[in-house]
Amino acid sequence: MSDQGIRRRPGGRSARIRRAVLDITLEVLHQHGMDALTIADVAARAGVHETSIYRRWGTRENLMIDALLDEAEGLAPIPDTGSLRQDLITYADHLVVYLSSPVGAAFDRALASAGDDPAASEARNRYWTTRFAHSSQIVKRAIERGELPASTDVRLAIEMLVAPIHFKVAFTREPLDPDLPGRLVDALLGGLAGHGTFGRHSSTA
Structure with a gap:
């Protein structure tokens, strides 16, 4: 060979x-x-x-990331319950379960600590682009149903939901409480509905 x-x-x-x-x-x-x-x-x-x-x-870490990325892409289905709150909680629940597993935690930490070489950069971009393309459907459907204003920044809303989960796994190494998804979603929706925190600004892509 x-x-x-x-x-x-x-x-x-x-x-x-x-x-x-x-x-x-x-x-x-x-x-x-x-x-x-x-x-x-x-x-x-x-x-x-x-x-x-x-x-x-290139490196053992890049190999691990590519393998786990290939696996992870099919592990978090995008819910469609007809309710924005329930969709977000279900999605975050799936993420918490996966990242609480030894393999999920290893993947998240490896992705966060990987260097800036072409293989690592491609893996990161592939993961986040794919995840956002799928998860953004939750917010877009809510806008179509009138649950959120049309000015909602879809990407920022998703980032605000998942960032605390990834932060705990990759950086503070804190356990993920089962009630974390519900608390995050309620905090997020309070900002979306109450203060327009996640509306688009001219500087936002």
């Missing part, structure tokens, strides 16, 4: 190798935790050269 051969067939062999490496990485993370993950072990299990993994992902 050569890297030259992999590059010649990006839609075939390269994709299969990437899938195999990510699957092995997830298997190790779920069974043994982040500390047990090494590129040498993943390479041996996946049947590829270590240099191929280093060339594609």
Whole structure:
């Protein structure tokens, strides 16, 4: 197996190798935790050269982020209950459950601490762009139903909901209380409805 051969067939062999490496990485993370993950072990299990993994992902952290990102994209469904408050609470509940797990916490912390190399930057952008594209539907539907004013800054509203959760996991390492989603949502909706805190400004994209 050569890297030259992999590059010649990006839609075939390269994709299969990437899938195999990510699957092995997830298997190790779920069974043994982040500390047990090494590129040498993943390479041996996946049947590829270590240099191929280093060339594609650069670091162990980037490999872990890519694997967990691939998994995380399907773990937080976007609710549609017909109620903005219930949709936000359900969404935040799912996020709390995932980030309270060892693998979810490891993913969040790795994403926060990753460097600014191209692989890490691409992973961060991919994650946040994908999550916002999905979660923004909650706020957009609420605007269409008349629960929120049309001037609501959709991205800021979502950021204000999820930022405290990620902050506790990645930085203060505090446990996530089960009642946190409800408290965050009520605080957020108080600002949205009461003071126009999240209305768009001319400087907002």
